Amino acid sequence: MGLRNNLYFLGQIILSLSIVSLAAKKVDNEVNIWPMPVSVSHGNRVLYMSKTFELKTNGSKYKDVSGILKDGFSRLLDVIKAGHVIDDHSGGGVHHLTQIQGIHVVILSPNDTLIYGIDESYKLLVPAEGKPVYAHIQANTVYGALHGLETFSQLCYFNFKNRKIEVRHVPCNITDQPRFSYRGILIDTARHYQPISMIKKVIDSMAYAKLNVLHWHIVDTQSFPLEIPSYPNLWRGSYSASETYTMADAAAIVSYAQRRGIHVLAEIDVPGHALSWGIGYPQLWPSRNCKEPLDVSNEFVFKLIDGILSDFSKVFKFKFVHLGGDEVDTSCWETTPHIKKWMNEHKMVQSQAYEYFVLRAQKIASSHGYEIINWEETFNNFGSKLNRNTVVHNWIGPDVAPQVVAAGFRCIVSNQDKWYLDHLDTPWQDFYMNEPLSNITNPKHQKLVIGGEVGMWGEHVDGSDIEQTIWPRAAAAAERLWTPYVKLAKNVEEVEGRLSHFRCLLNQRGVAAAPLNAPGREAPDGPGSCFMQ
The missing domain is CATH 3.30.379.10 (Chitobiase/beta-hexosaminidase domain 2-like)
Structure with a gap:
């Protein structure tokens, strides 16, 4: 290598050391x-x-x-x-x-x-x-x-x-003290199984950022990994015998979280997102050729939901349960003869049958002492009919939360354009600047926004990459949910150094938080100090 190249690389090393030294002084x-x-x-x-x-x-x-x-x-x-x-x-x-x-x-x-x-x-x-x-x-x-x-x-x-x-x-x-009482992360164990040890690591890292609700999206179309003692065949919907959780496992996760000040919010998403339920109980499906949503005309469906929530009530002690209710395509009911007949007998069209299902599931949950959280489609379609204690979970866009609180319902904000972690192109700056009270000026309405949640949906996440997909972007949302509005930075450049420091702190504590300035969960872009990434 020539002298010029040697001098060039020596200069680059000196420059890098100077930058690291300045960064360290700034951190100090x-x-x-x-x-x-x-x-x-x-x-x-x-x-x-x-x-x-x-x-x-x-x-x-x-x-x-x-x-x-x-x-x-x-x-x-x-x-x-x-x-x-x-x-x-x-x-x-x-x-x-x-x-x-x-x-x-x-x-x-x-x-x-x-x-x-x-x-x-x-x-x-x-x-x-x-x-x-x-x-x-x-x-x-x-x-x-x-x-x-x-x-x-x-x-x-x-x-x-x-x-x-x-x-x-x-x-x-x-x-x-916290700004909002609900500061959450959703994890999804249906699209990919998450080992219990990893769920506990997520709980530990939540405590570092002062988040206090683990929203456990346990089951979905693809798999049913949780044991339900009242209906043991539901477990057949798991990916494999080893990718499952016993109720004792669930109780241990709840206890682990509770000892760190973190609630566990359990979710079953009905009537859609439930194809896996029928692996063990095919009668839940409208037909063999049409497996979602659950059969609204079948009393066994509601008996089974009652059994699930009864078992939940023994383990999941948080005052809320999440009943889903999103993305329900009711066309299957219209094309299934016995359901079509049932709807005619009850003088219902598809939208009314959807409403009937959601409201009946709410009554079952209430009978077990739960208050209910539902995704925003339930409000968008029949908001005035919902149980008045319903918390509406906003996820589709930023315009719904003001309508929800104006109607007198509580709201959790998780708008997907800013607070969905599986959207890898959403940078930490957007997570930080997403304001749950945007366009809500009435103080009474503001109090109905109980907080917010970032969503770690699991289609492309398993135990190998969940931490670096959550962190550090979830930390940006965590400060928005904890810190008083008047103390929040109006310019993200004001907090970049402090957030970078927290990301490095997470790494030191064994949390695989990704570089701050990389999109999503990318690896570091070459050699450098942790504080400069």
Whole structure:
């Protein structure tokens, strides 16, 4: 290689190192918390973590009998160490730094039942001085305290010179609470099976971004992977015997999520998207040649739905259940003689039979203590007939949510043009700027938007690529759903560095988050610092 080429490559290396150095300095000077809290004030001092860093709870009404807080503290230690070996000796030039001895957590409520709308607020104080120095978290519930622990973790860094954990930006005073009570991710285990270990990894990563609802789209046309004890033949609709979940598996997932402050919303999508149901019970199909939607004229269909929801009620304790109701093509009913006869006898046309099915399924769900979420087509077709407690799930476009809340219904926003993760050409900037209250100005109507959700539909996603398809774009939506509107950036360039830092933090914690500036889930575009991708 010639001298000119050698000098060129040497220059490129020096330039790259300079960029990385500048990026590191920028990261060092910023308070890189994601999502941004309601209020942050901070200094520039540094503490380092004592090797006996501990959790104190004296003065707390919460006794942690179930170990939720203790486990959360253990996870905190794991993520801030990020696999590094901490120097337990007192040397390394750190004598001049003040040690932080632990975190003192005071929780005002003794109850750790996870209910929808629970208080998730917290206050975090990290003082610069004290005898001894402790960080302080105060929260009304243990779930607010978990959010406080997550925020504290993002103030911590491994110092490679002295091999210790630093706590930066001290003194630090943070007050925080979520903007919306529903902050979700949908995962789809029907188009591709997701291993239980991967579902748990998704739950862990949701907690890092302070998302609180895992919408589990369990079954669909292609497969029925969940055991239903009341109707065991439904399991025959799975892809294979090993690509299934027992009810005990489902209960374990619900418990795992609950201990991290995350609800699990179960969905069965009826009457469409249910061809797989008939593998085990062919009588659910209108006919052998016409297998969707479910046979509206067959009483066994509703008996089976009742059995499913009865089994659900023993495991899925979230107050809501999702009944789908989208993309229903009723032409099959019109061309099936016995259903056509039934509709004539009941003086119904296809659209009325669709309405009948959805409303009857709603009554069954209500009888098991659930409030119902339905996709927006149910509102678009017969909104005034829906149960008044229905939450309408907007997904098709941005114009429906204002109509839903104006009609007095609650709404979840998931408009596909901005918040569908399977749309790989939708960049993180669009996820960040998608505003759930767009064109909703009446304060009473704004309160009916309970939150939003990003959709990780599974046609092209399995255990090999789900994490990099979700992250970091879901994090952009997470800040939109957590942070007060007045604190959100009006220009995405203002948050790019902080989001890039969070993406690298996810990587350090073992989450396969894709590069920030690549579309969808592409690999890095050549060598470079994580912070510059």
